[in-house]
Amino acid sequence: MNDRETVLSARGLSKSYGQVQAVADVSFDAERGRVVGFLGPNGAGKTTTLRMLLGLVRPTSGQAHALGVPYRQLRRPLRRVGVSVEADAFTPGRTGRDHLRCYAGLAGCGRKRIAELLDLVDLTEAADRAVRGYSTGMKRRLSIATALLGDPDALVLDEPASGLDPDGIAWLRGLLRGFADEGKTVLLSSHLLDEMQKTVDDVLLINRGRMLYSGPLEDLLTPQACVVRPAAGSDEGIRHALEARGHGVHALADGRLRVGTSRQEASAVVAESSSGAGSAIVEPCTLESEFMRLTRADTAHAAGSATKGSAL
Numbered sequence: 001m002n003d004r005e006t007v008l009s010a011r012g013l014s015k016s017y018g019q020v021q022a023v024a025d026v027s028f029d030a031e032r033g034r035v036v037g038f039l040g041p042n043g044a045g046k047t048t049t050l051r052m053l054l055g056l057v058r059p060t061s062g063q064a065h066a067l068g069v070p071y072r073q074l075r076r077p078l079r080r081v082g083v084s085v086e087a088d089a090f091t092p093g094r095t096g097r098d099h100l101r102c103y104a105g106l107a108g109c110g111r112k113r114i115a116e117l118l119d120l121v122d123l124t125e126a127a128d129r130a131v132r133g134y135s136t137g138m139k140r141r142l143s144i145a146t147a148l149l150g151d152p153d154a155l156v157l158d159e160p161a162s163g164l165d166p167d168g169i170a171w172l173r174g175l176l177r178g179f180a181d182e183g184k185t186v187l188l189s190s191h192l193l194d195e196m197q198k199t200v201d202d203v204l205l206i207n208r209g210r211m212l213y214s215g216p217l218e219d220l221l222t223p224q225a226c227v228v229r230p231a232a233g234s235d236e237g238i239r240h241a242l243e244a245r246g247h248g249v250h251a252l253a254d255g256r257l258r259v260g261t262s263r264q265e266a267s268a269v270v271a272e273s274s275s276g277a278g279s280a281i282v283e284p285c286t287l288e289s290e291f292m293r294l295t296r297a298d299t300a301h302a303a304g305s306a307t308k309g310s311a312l
C-alpha cells in the first residue's frame with residue numbers, strides 16, 4: 001500500500017430531506033495515515049455525510065466508499081472501520097463490559113481485548129456497572145472503546161471529544177495521533193477548533209451542505225495571512241489603514257480582523273496607522289480564524305444571492 005492511499009471517500013454526495021438540502025455535492029478523500037477533521041457550523045451537514053458514508057442514510061445522489069467499497073459491503077466491518085456516531089446508543093441496563101462483549105463476537109476478539117480496551121479508556125473500575133449510571137464522558141469513552149474493538153484500519157467518529165474532560169480530550173488527541181501514526185485513518189467531526197488544530201492533518205470544512213475547503217491544515221494556515229486584534233477604539237482606524245494598503249480584511253465574530261497579508265506587513269501597517277504601534281496585537285491565523293472567515297463569507301454570499309433572487 002502506498003502512503004497516499006484513499007481509505008474513506010465521497011464523490012458527489014448529496015442528501016435532501018424534502019425542501020432541506022442537508023448535503024450538496026460533497027466529495028473528499030481521507031487518506032491512510034492521516035487524521036482528518038470534518039468541521040462546519042451547526043446544521044452544516046457533517047452528521048448526515050458521516051451517516052451516508054456508513055450506510056446509515058441513503059444518499060439522494062453520489063457515492064461513499066470505505067476501503068474501496070460501500071460500507072455495507074465490507075466483510076467484518078468492525079475490523080475495517082470503527083465507528084462512534086451515537087455516543088448514547090447503549091442498552092441502559094447493560095454493563096460497560098457486557099456492551100463490549102456483545103460487539104466482541106462481531107469484531108472477532110475475546111475477553112483479553114475487552115479488558116485491554118476498558119483499561120485504555122479508563123473504565124475498568126466502572127466496567128461492571130450499568131451504563132445508565134455512566135456520565136456523558138464515560139459513555140463517550142465506552143463508545144470509543146467499541147469503535148476500537150476490532151483493531152480497525154479506520155475510525156469514523158462524530159464529535160468524539162464532546163463530554164470529555166480536559167484530560168480526556170488530551171488523551172483522545174494522543175490516541176488518534178498514535179492510531180494515524182500506525183498508518184491508519186481517522187475521520188472525525190468536532191466543534192472544538194483549538195483542539196482540532198492540535199490534532200488533525202487535513203481539514204474538510206462544510207457549510208450549508210457544501211464543501212468550502214478540503215486539504216492539509218498547513219495550507220489553510222498560510223503565513224500569507226494573519227489575525228489582528230485591535231485595542232478598544234482602534235478598530236476602525238486599523239481596518240481602514242489595512243484596506244488602504246489593499247489587504248483583504250474580514251471581521252471575525254469577536255472583533256478580531258483576519259487580514260490577507262503577512263504578520264510582518266500587518267504589524268508595519270498598524271505601526272503607521274493613526275492609532276499607532278501597540279494599538280493592535282498581530283497573531284498567526286488559526287483554524288478558528290479560517291473557519292470563521294470561510295463560513296461567514298459563504299453564508300453572506302448565500303444571503304446576498306437570496307436577496308438578489310427575491311428582488312428579481
Ligand SMILES: Nc1ncnc2c1ncn2[C@@H]1O[C@H](COP(=O)(O)OP(=O)(O)OP(=O)(O)O)[C@@H](O)[C@H]1O
Pocket residue numbers: 017020021022023040041042043044045046047048049
Ligand atoms: N432526518 C432528518 N430529517 C430532516 N432534516 C434533517 C434530518 N437530518 C438532518 N437534517 C437537516 O439536515 C441539515 C444538516 O444536519 P446535520 O445533522 O448533518 O448537521 P451537522 O453539521 O451534523 O450539525 P451539528 O453540528 O449541529 O451536529 C440540517 O438542516 C438538519 O436539520
